[in-house]
Amino acid sequence: MTLAPSTRFDEAFFDSLASSVGPVETARSLPPACYTDQDFYAFEKEAIFYREWLCVGRESWLASPGDYFTTTHANEPMILARGKDGVIRAMSAVCQHRAMLVAEGHGHAKAFVCPYHHWTYGLDGKLVGAPAMERTCDFDRKGLGLPSFKVEIWNGFLFVNMDPEAAPLAPRLADVTEALANYDLHLAEGPRPDPPTRYPWNWKVMMENNNDGYHATRLHRGPLHDFIPSELATFPDLPADTAGYFRFNGTLHPDVGFNALQKAVLPIFPKLTEAQRNQVLFVNIPPTLSFVFLSDFVLYLTLHAESAGAHAMSIGWLVRPGAMEEPLFDARMAMNMSAAMEITAQDLHVDELVQIGLQSKFAPRGRYSWQEQAQRDLNVWLVERYRRAWARSKGEAPAAPAASSAPPARQTAPEPAVVD
Ligand code: FES
Numbered sequence: 001m002t003l004a005p006s007t008r009f010d011e012a013f014f015d016s017l018a019s020s021v022g023p024v025e026t027a028r029s030l031p032p033a034c035y036t037d038q039d040f041y042a043f044e045k046e047a048i049f050y051r052e053w054l055c056v057g058r059e060s061w062l063a064s065p066g067d068y069f070t071t072t073h074a075n076e077p078m079i080l081a082r083g084k085d086g087v088i089r090a091m092s093a094v095c096q097h098r099a100m101l102v103a104e105g106h107g108h109a110k111a112f113v114c115p116y117h118h119w120t121y122g123l124d125g126k127l128v129g130a131p132a133m134e135r136t137c138d139f140d141r142k143g144l145g146l147p148s149f150k151v152e153i154w155n156g157f158l159f160v161n162m163d164p165e166a167a168p169l170a171p172r173l174a175d176v177t178e179a180l181a182n183y184d185l186h187l188a189e190g191p192r193p194d195p196p197t198r199y200p201w202n203w204k205v206m207m208e209n210n211n212d213g214y215h216a217t218r219l220h221r222g223p224l225h226d227f228i229p230s231e232l233a234t235f236p237d238l239p240a241d242t243a244g245y246f247r248f249n250g251t252l253h254p255d256v257g258f259n260a261l262q263k264a265v266l267p268i269f270p271k272l273t274e275a276q277r278n279q280v281l282f283v284n285i286p287p288t289l290s291f292v293f294l295s296d297f298v299l300y301l302t303l304h305a306e307s308a309g310a311h312a313m314s315i316g317w318l319v320r321p322g323a324m325e326e327p328l329f330d331a332r333m334a335m336n337m338s339a340a341m342e343i344t345a346q347d348l349h350v351d352e353l354v355q356i357g358l359q360s361k362f363a364p365r366g367r368y369s370w371q372e373q374a375q376r377d378l379n380v381w382l383v384e385r386y387r388r389a390w391a392r393s394k395g396e397a398p399a400a401p402a403a404s405s406a407p408p409a410r411q412t413a414p415e416p417a418v419v420d
Pocket residue numbers: 095096097098099100114115116117118119
């Protein structure tokens with residue numbers, strides 16, 4: 001959908017986004033309507049979800065030819081499948097007869113047979129069978145395959161892009177790739193996460209919570225989190241066109257762990273430096289993927305936008321190769337996940353109430369602490385794409401990143417604030 005200038009999402013509205021992308025010391029949060037308005041969500045599909053690389057899972061979930069899984073991003077059901085030729089392909093799951101979904105869940109298949117009337121699609125999405133269509137005029141199977149999407153693999157993660165013209169992802173993740181190189185994520189192991197859980201708040205509320213080091217020392221105050229204090233956050237300078245961003249957060253002791261011991265209890269990733277073992281790395285690749293990197297395991301959160309007021313999220317983890325065969329691995333991992341879920345429950349409670357607050361007529365465009373640099377980084381990523389889509393909707397040539405949205409040089413972090 002394209003927003004007409006007659007809506008309240010007009011020139012003045014898009015001009016007002018400039019105040020969200022300056023330095024963190026002057027920036028404000030996005031207008032509340034960006035989180036609550038269904039017309040804006042429809043606009044976001046055009047501006048972001050139909051154009052950006054969306055994380056769908058791990059390459060290891062498609063180990064053999066015929067393996068497939070399904071997922072949904074921005075209301076688009078998708079299939080990922082490894083073909084007989086070994087190539088991983090992504091395609092729409094929407095049957096080109098009458099829109100039934102041709103696959104659900106995950107499994108192994110020779111072809112996708114639509115349950116409704118048995119139109120049959122190959123693992124490459126081509127329509128290979130359509131019963132009783134011989135009397136149908138001008139019926140040509142060739143043009144009726146499942147719409148296909150671009151696929152890219154980055155560090156063992158599968159990304160898809162619905163835009164056939166999309167530029168590759170990896171070149172715009174060079175800094176992120178370097179920051180997490182020592183974890184060898186392409187080799188890391190972990191199970192397929194449970195299906196995503198639906199939450200009644202906007203996908204950006206969740207991503208901003210994943211982004212947010214400011215709340216760590218406050219909302220999560222207590223022995224399960226106090227060893228990662230907010231004032232030890234640092235934010236590296238990144239290129240203007242970066243597709244992801246990250247922050248380091250120093251820790252009060254090496255190899256911290258989210259468990260009752262406050263220490264890593266699983267095998268440490270072997271290439272980590274001393275400095276890396278004394279920090280936690282938080283990475284975001286909008287609009288779908290967030291990470292938390294600890295010395296012994298990596299949490300990854302995959303977001304699936306559904307509407308202005310809802311999204312779904314899955315939580316996965318990865319460990320160094322072979323770690324899962326260690327004695328007591330399950331019991332040790334359960335210690336981590338138990339504490340991680342206790343912390344996550346605090347986040348989810350806040351997120352739910354933030355979405356309620358954002359619908360209030362008193363909802364602010366709030367000011368930021370220096371510890372919220374990553375919120376401003378997400379604003380830059382979003383506003384650049386909002387502006388381009390707005391320009392396209394007016395028939396203007398797609399603009400290069402606007403000068404005012406390029407990240408200005410970061411200020412030196414102020415002296416640590418007094419911890420309240
Ligand atoms: S809707 Fe799929 S075969 Fe009819």
